[in-house]
Amino acid sequence: MKDLVHITKRPERSALSSLGLIAAALGLAIVAGGVFIALMRQNPLEVYAAIIKGAFVGSKRDPFSAIKSTVILFVPLLIVSLGLSLAFKMRFWNIGGEGQMMFGAIFATFFALNYSHLPHIVLVLLMFAASVVGGGLWGLIPALFRVKWSVNETLFTLMMNYVALYTIEFLQAGPWKRTPGFASIGSFDANVQLAKVGGVHVGWILALVLVVIVTVYMSRAKQGYEIAVVGESKATAHYAGMNVKKIVLRTMFISGAICGIAGMVQIAGSDNTLSTGLTGNAGFSGITVAWLAQLNPFAVAVISALFSILEKGSKTIPVDVMSKEAANVLQGILLFFFLGAEFFRRYSIKINLPQKQVRHIQKEEEHADG
Amino acid sequence: MKKLTKILSLLLIAAMLLAFAACANTDTNDTTDPTTTADSSSTNPSEISSETLKVPDDFKVGILHISSVAIQSGYTWAHHKGFLEMVSTLGVKESQIVVKDDVPDNDVTKTKQALQEMVDADCDLIFATSYNYMNTVKEFADEYPDVIFSHCSGYLSNDKNFNNYFGRIYEARYLSGIAAGLKMKEDGKKIAGYVAAMNNQNAEVTGGINAFALGIQSVLPDAEVKVKVTGSWYAPEQEGAAAQALIDAGAYVIAQHCDTENPQLKASDGKVFGVGYNTDMTTEATKNSHIIAPIWNWGVYYTEATKAVINGTWKSVNYYGGTKEGLIGLSPLNTAVAAKDTQTAIDAAKAKILDGSLIVFDKGLTKADGSIIDHALTDEEITGKIDYYIKGVSLL
Numbered sequence: 068m069k070d071l072v073h074i075t076k077r078p079e080r081s082a083l084s085s086l087g088l089i090a091a092a093l094g095l096a097i098v099a100g101g102v103f104i105a106l107m108r109q110n111p112l113e114v115y116a117a118i119i120k121g122a123f124v125g126s127k128r129d130p131f132s133a134i135k136s137t138v139i140l141f142v143p144l145l146i147v148s149l150g151l152s153l154a155f156k157m158r159f160w161n162i163g164g165e166g167q168m169m170f171g172a173i174f175a176t177f178f179a180l181n182y183s184h185l186p187h188i189v190l191v192l193l194m195f196a197a198s199v200v201g202g203g204l205w206g207l208i209p210a211l212f213r214v215k216w217s218v219n220e221t222l223f224t225l226m227m228n229y230v231a232l233y234t235i236e237f238l239q240a241g242p243w244k245r246t247p248g249f250a251s252i253g254s255f256d257a258n259v260q261l262a263k264v265g266g267v268h269v270g271w272i273l274a275l276v277l278v279v280i281v282t283v284y285m286s287r288a289k290q291g292y293e294i295a296v297v298g299e300s301k302a303t304a305h306y307a308g309m310n311v312k313k314i315v316l317r318t319m320f321i322s323g324a325i326c327g328i329a330g331m332v333q334i335a336g337s338d339n340t341l342s343t344g345l346t347g348n349a350g351f352s353g354i355t356v357a358w359l360a361q362l363n364p365f366a367v368a369v370i371s372a373l374f375s376i377l378e379k380g381s382k383t384i385p386v387d388v389m390s391k392e393a394a395n396v397l398q399g400i401l402l403f404f405f406l407g408a409e410f411f412r413r414y415s416i417k418i419n420l421p422q423k424q425v426r427h428i429q430k431e432e433e434h435a436d437g
Numbered sequence: 438m439k440k441l442t443k444i445l446s447l448l449l450i451a452a453m454l455l456a457f458a459a460c461a462n463t464d465t466n467d468t469t470d471p472t473t474t475a476d477s478s479s480t481n482p483s484e485i486s487s488e489t490l491k492v493p494d495d496f497k498v499g500i501l502h503i504s505s506v507a508i509q510s511g512y513t514w515a516h517h518k519g520f521l522e523m524v525s526t527l528g529v530k531e532s533q534i535v536v537k538d539d540v541p542d543n544d545v546t547k548t549k550q551a552l553q554e555m556v557d558a559d560c561d562l563i564f565a566t567s568y569n570y571m572n573t574v575k576e577f578a579d580e581y582p583d584v585i586f587s588h589c590s591g592y593l594s595n596d597k598n599f600n601n602y603f604g605r606i607y608e609a610r611y612l613s614g615i616a617a618g619l620k621m622k623e624d625g626k627k628i629a630g631y632v633a634a635m636n637n638q639n640a641e642v643t644g645g646i647n648a649f650a651l652g653i654q655s656v657l658p659d660a661e662v663k664v665k666v667t668g669s670w671y672a673p674e675q676e677g678a679a680a681q682a683l684i685d686a687g688a689y690v691i692a693q694h695c696d697t698e699n700p701q702l703k704a705s706d707g708k709v710f711g712v713g714y715n716t717d718m719t720t721e722a723t724k725n726s727h728i729i730a731p732i733w734n735w736g737v738y739y740t741e742a743t744k745a746v747i748n749g750t751w752k753s754v755n756y757y758g759g760t761k762e763g764l765i766g767l768s769p770l771n772t773a774v775a776a777k778d779t780q781t782a783i784d785a786a787k788a789k790i791l792d793g794s795l796i797v798f799d800k801g802l803t804k805a806d807g808s809i810i811d812h813a814l815t816d817e818e819i820t821g822k823i824d825y826y827i828k829g830v831s832l833l
Contacts, residue, residue: 125557128583132557136550239543240668246572247638250543250668254572337549339576344544383554387531391539 070419077415085361085412092408096401103400107393114389114397121383122376133379135267139337140347141375142270143168143329147346147353148371149274149281150325152362154206156285157318158298163209163224164326165350166231167202171327172334173234174201176252176341179334180243183256190258194331202327203320205231210319214312228350235343243341252341261336268336275368277325282364294318326350355402359409377401490744492529498743499535499555501548503567504671504696506538512670512696513538515715516566516589519735526740527747535560542569542670552577556584562746564739565589567670568641575599585746590641592821596753602738603641605759607648607819608790609731609767610692611797612783613712614652616729617690619776620710622657629653630683630833631664632676632693632700637824642694644823648797649692649712650830656782663688663833664826671696677703684709686833690728701727710774717768728775729783730768737764757816760790803828 080088101111125132147164154161161167174197182190205227212218238252245253261268285291293314297304304311333345356374360366381394389397500520504513517536524534535558537551548570555563556577562585565574571591578586578599586599594600617629631649635642650662663686665679672695680691680700684707691704692712701718704711705726711718713730720727738756745751758764770780789795798814805826814823 126559128559128581129557132553136553136557246569249569249635249639251569251572254576333546338545340545340572342543342545344541344546347546382550383557385532386536 096404118380122380146329166228167326168330169231171198171202172330198331203324206323270332522736523739618653626689630688
């Protein structure tokens with residue numbers, strides 16, 4: 068007997084069909100969110116307007132303040148998502164974006180605290196290099212265990228997040244404690260702060276440059292091709308004479324390094340200190356972003372932007388319109404539909420009605436025809 | 438739902454104000470009454486009528502909290518209650534307030550986002566209620582000179598738009614120590630426990646412990662206070678666990694300097710007694726154990742500060758109020774569990790604090806290491822330099 072619900076992997080949808088699916092998801096998300104808002108006895112249009120307004124309309128003091136805040140959320144999310152998509156392309160489940168971001172930030176902080184007297188540009192380059200090494204190493208460790216002893220990388224990278232988190236806590240409370248009476252590293256020297264371009268730290272330019280670099284790397288470079296082949300089939304890669312282990316190690320170093328850069332950009336551009344919250348969950352949201360974007364760097368940029376708008380907008384809904392908790396639920400509902408779209412892009416669902424019923428229905432149809 | 442919450446909070450505020458007025462009426466002869474001792478900048482609600490203060494329509498005030506305002510006890514609730522008292526006293530509209538809660542003060546990213554949102558909502562005045570927001574608030578104060586930032590319990594400030602506010606909570610801790618000491622004396626016990634958020638490097642916490650111990654020792658000279666440190670202002674689980682450890686070590690009264698009422702719940706479960714903090718922690722669950730709590734009436738400061746900002750008279754001067762100003766107080770004594778004559782003893786000591794004849798950190802204090810302090814502690818020392826326990830106080 069067949070299952071009632073049968074889920075099968077479907078052939079790739081065309082770009083147009085995918086786009087249609089996403090549009091449908093967007094429509095459904097807005098409707099479902101609207102129902103929820105109506106249940107909260109608010110006007111859906113008003114709330115959606117509040118989200119858009121929250122993400123784009125600034126204050127009296129600074130008409131661009133909201134956009135700036137949205138971009139500040141966008142930058143680390145975009146960079147991390149790019150890093151993760153490299154690993155995912157190789158079908159390597161890097162759930163460790165959080166930890167890699169933190170370790171990039173930790174390495175960079177070492178220079179921010181001890182070499183702040185250096186000329187700004189030298190200091191920033193040093194911090195940048197340090198974040199590449201820090202994040203890269205944090206990505207390399209699970210990859211090493213994977214290729215040497217086939218250790219499950221999903222769990223390993225996930226666990227590494229917590230190690231990184233507690234390392235920051237340790238540094239805050241111990242060797243790098245700079246605020247009397249409380250475990251805090253304190254503000255960095257002004258010399259550490261990244262310069263602002265158009266009102267937002269220069270990280271946004273770096274993020275966009277990375278989009279181009281990753282695109283070129285993935286689609287034009289030999290190494291990018293190798294990643295895709297390993298992702299499709301390790302056996303094929305072997306037959307083609309590729310050194311799979313080397314490719315896995317190299318790619319995970321790069322993936323982690325890019326996440327590390329996101330950490331450095333966050334602490335030097337926005338936070339101005341090292342604290343446990345620096346990732347803003349980008350390491351996890353980035354997983355969703357990367358897959359929704361089908362690992363295409365330009366699509367990653369678009370989806371990251373949408374995520375940031377939703378995040379900033381829903382956080383800024385005035386309390387007298389909607390409570391913070393309700394705004395979170397709304398955000399969840401909207402995301403749920405996007406993820407649903409991703410599912411339907413890859414799979415199709417067949418519902419097998421029990422035979423009798425089918426026959427019955429057929430009969431009825433015949434009757435109707437007659 | 439929203440409307441209901443609104444009505445409930447208004448009712449609550451009304452009830453608080455009534456209670457306040459009622460106390461004031463019955464105590465008119467008592468010199469400790471805040472309405473008679475407060476100075477000319479007093480914030481007695483009856484003195485601020487809508488005629489004397491017109492809140493401009495474009496005025497906005499924000500407050501940043503470490504934990505959720507939905508939990509109606511403890512540190513954040515004490516602040517929020519004070520904030521709401523200010524809102525209703527001054528007639529500030531709901532659309533003119535911005536409340537950001539559940540913002541961990543060790544998460545600088547979230548702290549920045551929340552402060553930025555308040556600035557971007559065009560707040561003219563922002564209160565930040567937790568110690569470790571301090572560095573971030575300073576950065577914002579430098580960046581936005583036209584917004585006034587008022588930060589609770591830290592030590593940074595500037596002379597333009599950034600001050601600190603705090604209070605002599607140690608006075609109330611001393612008085613609550615008397616209540617604890619009398620209870621221990623009545624039942625022949627010698628050990629009290631103290632759940633502390635921070636270790637002896639934090640002067641606020643350490644001074645509070647010493648004051649509590651001094652209060653106990655004023656009625657029970659050879660009493661001991663055992664201290665258990667959690668390392669965080671807000672750590673619900675650890676706070677309960679620390680209280681349990683103290684009870685296991687023989688503590689008969691559990692006092693606390695941390696944000697939740699969990700230590701008091703443990704005290705109740707463990708059949709010992711408790712002295713809470715921040716808000717009245719005598720609840721249905723603790724009515725058989727909780728004696729009294731040192732509490733903050735933050736509304737006193739919030740009303741005064743907001744009024745000054747609206748009137749354009751606000752100055753960047755650090756605020757340090759005490760029992761005299763009405764900022765510091767005690768929750769009503771739970772007479773069902775307190776020792777006999779506790780209220781009388783507290784009232785007598787309180788009167789002495791108010792007339793200056795009792796100085797909590799007077800000269801001649803003996804430190805735990807046996808050395809003696811040869812002078813009464815200055816405010817500067819009390820707020821930033823107490824890094825030692827006194828005789829009878831030790832870590833568990």
